[in-house]
Amino acid sequence: xxxxxxxxxxxxRGKRKVLDGVTFSLRVGEKFIIAGxxxxxKTTLIETVMGFIPAEGGxxxxxxxxxxxxEDFYALRTTVGYVFQNxxxxxxxxxxxxxxAFAPLNLKLxxxxxxxxxxxxxxxFSIEHLREKTIHSLSGGEKRIVSIACVLTxxxxxxxxxxxxxxxDRKRFKRLVEFLKxxxxxxxxxxxxxxxxxxxxxxxxxxxxxxxxxxx
Amino acid sequence: MFSLAVIDPRVKVxxxxxxxxxxxxxxxxxxxxxxxPFVCLSLVAAKGRILKLLKLLFVANTFLLFLVVTxxxxxxxxRTVKVGALSLSVDGLVYGLLLLLKSSLILLLxxxxxxxxxxxxxxxALHHLRLPANLCQILFFTxxxxxxxxxxxxTMVKAAKCRGFRPENSVRTYRTxxxxxANLLVKSYKRADRVYKAMLCRGFRGTFPVYHxxxxxxxxxxxVVSSLFYFTAVVLWKF
Numbered sequence: 437x438x439x440x441x442x443x444x445x446x447x448x449r450g451k452r453k454v455l456d457g458v459t460f461s462l463r464v465g466e467k468f469i470i471a472g473x474x475x476x477x478k479t480t481l482i483e484t485v486m487g488f489i490p491a492e493g494g495x496x497x498x499x500x501x502x503x504x505x506x507e508d509f510y511a512l513r514t515t516v517g518y519v520f521q522n523x524x525x526x527x528x529x530x531x532x533x534x535x536x537a538f539a540p541l542n543l544k545l546x547x548x549x550x551x552x553x554x555x556x557x558x559x560x561f562s563i564e565h566l567r568e569k570t571i572h573s574l575s576g577g578e579k580r581i582v583s584i585a586c587v588l589t590x591x592x593x594x595x596x597x598x599x600x601x602x603x604x605d606r607k608r609f610k611r612l613v614e615f616l617k618x619x620x621x622x623x624x625x626x627x628x629x630x631x632x633x634x635x636x637x638x639x640x641x642x643x644x645x646x647x648x649x650x651x652x
Numbered sequence: 653m654f655s656l657a658v659i660d661p662r663v664k665v666x667x668x669x670x671x672x673x674x675x676x677x678x679x680x681x682x683x684x685x686x687x688x689p690f691v692c693l694s695l696v697a698a699k700g701r702i703l704k705l706l707k708l709l710f711v712a713n714t715f716l717l718f719l720v721v722t723x724x725x726x727x728x729x730x731r732t733v734k735v736g737a738l739s740l741s742v743d744g745l746v747y748g749l750l751l752l753l754k755s756s757l758i759l760l761l762x763x764x765x766x767x768x769x770x771x772x773x774x775x776x777a778l779h780h781l782r783l784p785a786n787l788c789q790i791l792f793f794t795x796x797x798x799x800x801x802x803x804x805x806x807t808m809v810k811a812a813k814c815r816g817f818r819p820e821n822s823v824r825t826y827r828t829x830x831x832x833x834a835n836l837l838v839k840s841y842k843r844a845d846r847v848y849k850a851m852l853c854r855g856f857r858g859t860f861p862v863y864h865x866x867x868x869x870x871x872x873x874x875x876v877v878s879s880l881f882y883f884t885a886v887v888l889w890k891f
Contacts, residue, residue: 483849486849486853488849488852510852510855510857513852513853513854513855514854514855517853518853520846520849520850520853522846524800524843525843525846525847525849525850526847526850528793528796528797528847528850528851529796530772530792530795530796533863534863534864537861537863538851538854538856538861538863539854539855541861541862541863542854542855542856542857542861543855550863571796572796572799572800586854587853587854590854590855
């Protein structure tokens with residue numbers, strides 16, 4: 437079964453086609469990488485899928501149902517967790533705990549469930565010690581890990597991570613790779629980090645001149 | 653010993669509003685001064701922050717002194733004192749000093765009340781007191797991103813200095829700072845857009861959820877009752 441399907445997605449900036457008929461699908465449990473040079477349109481692709489950039493053409497399906505309006509995109513965003521390229525854009529609460537609670541509180545979950553999800557997300561990356569810390573006191577690597585953890589508390593069925601290794605040291609890099617390999621969620625990693633691509637060993641798509649190719 | 657830090661921020665905001673309103677409406681010195689013991693007690697209860705608060709008062713009063721001086725020269729009243737060619741208004745001086753006293757009392761009270769809570773808990777309390785959600789969110793995000801904007805500003809200044817920039821009194825310096833400020837504005841706008849997207853990605857639908865909630869304790873009740881008692885006593889005595 438497909439969690440997400442994108443068909444013939446086209447986005448234009450001025451006269452240039454940033455995305456030119458991009459098609460891919462993400463099945464339950466499937467994991468792959470979208471690689472490409474800087475400015476290739478990787479982030480544009482993800483932001484279009486999430487409904488932030490209007491597409492000139494193409495269709496997006498969430499679990500077989502076409503995503504057409506803002507309400508559909510709300511369902512997509514809470515089903516497919518998106519980790520932003522820059523953690524400072526994603527972490528807007530005052531403390532780590534409040535940051536982690538933001539999504540489950542929006543989903544109107546019970547207090548106990550919110551607590552449970554916070555504990556689980558902190559444990560997943562062994563960052564229990566950061567719970568009470570303020571966001572602005574975190575290092576770049578810590579912010580990166582917290583930005584992933586705060587999407588996990590939403591317990592999405594799929595994850596899209598945009599350049600997730602930026603600012604990570606060796607230890608955290610390894611932990612992230614382990615997590616991505618172990619998780620039972622569907623995952624799309626958008627990156628141009630060759631080491632990450634090698635470490636994951638997943639199917640790789642390349643975005644070039646607005647088109648998406650599957651690399652052999 | 654009693655400390656303001658243990659009092660529920662909602663209670664502090666309400667009491668602060670009440671007393672600020674009372675002080676601001678005081679028609680004369682004796683009424684305004686009748687709030688002084690309460691302000692002094694608050695300063696003591698702010699524990700260890702008195703020196704910091706008095707410094708703050710000193711800075712604020714340097715601005716207020718300009719206002720007093722302006723009133724002395726501009727306030728129209730029959731009671732004037734001639735000093736050479738200048739005509740000084742006695743009523744202007746009296747009103748100016750009353751204004752200075754009232755502002756100082758409100759400022760000290762505000763500082764002693766709010767310095768004993770974190771900025772975030774104060775915004776949180778305002779949210780609980782049913783202040784418009786948009787206003788609370790603006791206050792919260794301003795506080796949250798002040799550090800980030802400051803870091804960005806410092807980075808840009810460092811980058812300029814690394815390329816030989818030395819601030820001086822010249823058009824080029826002003827232009828450089830104008831560019832830095834313009835860049836900060838553009839970056840802040842773009843960041844605001846991305847933050848909003850990040851919020852949408854985590855189920856945000858216009859209402860900012862609150863994780864920690866307040867609960868009224870015995871000390872809060874005692875504090876609010878005694879403050880109300882004091883306030884009522886002043887009102888009954890003076891009006």
